[in-house]
Amino acid sequence: MNPRIQLDTDGQSVAVCEGFRIRSAFQPIISVAHQRVVGYEGLARVTDESGQAIPPDALFARIHELPHLVAVDRACRELHLTNFARMQFYPRWIFINVHPLVAMHGHQFGPFFANILEELQIEGSQVVVELVESALVDERQLRSAIDLYRSLGCLVALDDFGISGSQFTRLWRIDADIVKLDRSLIAEAEHSARARRTLPSLTAMVHEAGSLVLQEGIETPVQLALALNAGVDLLQGFGLARPALLDQAEPFDRAFLAEGLRQTSLETDRADFDLHQQIQAVTERFEDMLVAIERGVSVDKAARALLSMHLVARVFVLDGSGRQLGETVHGAFAPQTQHSRFQPLLQAEGASWVKRPYFRRAMIDPGVVQISRPYLSVAGGNLCRTLSYCRAHVPDSGIKVVCCDLNWADD
Known part of the structure; x- marks a missing residue:
């Protein structure tokens, strides 16, 4: 050729x-x-x-x-x-x-x-x-x-x-x-x-x-x-x-692109609003739990109201190095962990979550409730987002970071 x-x-x-x-x-x-x-x-x-x-x-x-x-x-x-x-x-x-x-x-x-x-x-x-x-x-x-x-x-x-x-x-x-x-x-x-x-x-x-x-x-x-x-x-x-x-x-087709940009901007605004609405009530009870913990109430008792919410899966606490203090406390609507495909990972006391974004963000900005992007939870094998809070002033070596996993739909 x-x-x-x-x-x-x-x-x-x-x-x-x-x-x-x-x-x-x-x-x-x-x-x-x-x-x-x-x-x-x-x-x-x-x-x-x-x-x-x-x-x-x-x-x-x-x-x-x-x-x-x-x-x-x-x-x-x-x-x-x-x-x-x-x-x-x-x-x-x-x-x-x-x-x-x-x-x-x-x-x-x-x-x-x-x-x-x-x-x-x-x-x-x-x-x-x-x-x-x-x-x-x-x-x-x-x-x-x-x-x-x-x-x-x-x-x-x-x-x-x-x-x-x-x-x-x-x-x-x-x-x-x-x-x-x-x-x-x-x-x-x-x-x-x-x-x-x-x-x-x-x-x-x-x-x-x-x-x-x-x-x-x-x-x-x-x-x-x-x-x-x-x-x-x-x-x-x-x-x-x-x-x-x-x-x-x-x-x-400029109109095609312009409409796409407009719609995605609206969708982002709606998603932000929906997310705010979904977690506002959870955040309020999360903050109530934090106050109770500060007063010396045990985590499982302080978290009862929070863990009764449909969106909430579990609560756990970490020390300043990211290690989990005690076992995870599961809510009424947590995925069935006993059937989890991650059975070897379920026992979490002493596990280090120092690399998790929710821990790092809480440590960087203490005193402010943080929320993570969706990720796969090893505790329940489900998609979740995590609320986390780092106490701004810790008088002793006790609880440092309090975390709450939210059930998150896969869609």
Whole structure:
């Protein structure tokens, strides 16, 4: 196969390869914070000899020799870059996919990318090279590919992150500029409470690894809301804009994004209000319990009114080092701990909870009742949130931090 780039009648460059025609389509990448297009992903649109559209993967699947694969992959990249350069979209990004085998072995066939960037006068910093991390099993080859593109000033994005084969440890070693979360994650979150709950944590982990997060595959208002609530930086998907020629590309659906931002803001306000309403009564009884404990009443007696509430699961106390003093006192509505899948963990006297966020937050801000994010309780095997309170002044070495687990629905 020896693809050639030529100018089509509509002024766009196309690649011709043994009867196949490859055209560029560009899908906008939108910044949530800026609410504008900050880049485009170049996508191949392939037709066969009869003019029938075929998936790009089907074209590459027909290529069985590495030199031909490299030639076609390079033709696609040159095509996208040529059409992008014509529009003079500086400083917007152009996202370019590189076939995994070409990323690993393309250097054997001589220089290409540096030459084409120079010829088209495209700054390396405008180019985001997408690599499918899970397809590059050999980390040395992945590292080598990244170093090559970085030497040209390009940014690197890990594509389809989160699908089978993705390795989370690579986030810490590769230092990708952008991580593209696979569309399957947002689709799963639309129907799974567990996925919805963990998507913000995944986004936070990628942020802490030093990368921006791009959620691809946004198609519905629910998916948009989930992505916005998760805190992603960049968005891509049919719900915002479909791939098109750059000179025909309609603006992204600003109303779709604006409504998503408005709704998620309202939902956050409602959730905050509902949370406040739900725990206000619990907090009042929690504070009553604290007063009783200060007066010397035993924990199990001081907590009786609190533990009779439907939302309350259990109460326990910790010393200043985070170690539990005495056993946990369970309420009437605590999950059936005797049937817990975490039976070996149930006896908690002397256990150290020093690393738990509820303990650390209470110690940092004594005298103020704290509430944790939802997490899995080992005491009942249920999702819970924990109220915690650190006494501001402790006259002796007795109780230091009082904690109350709240039952929290998994939805």
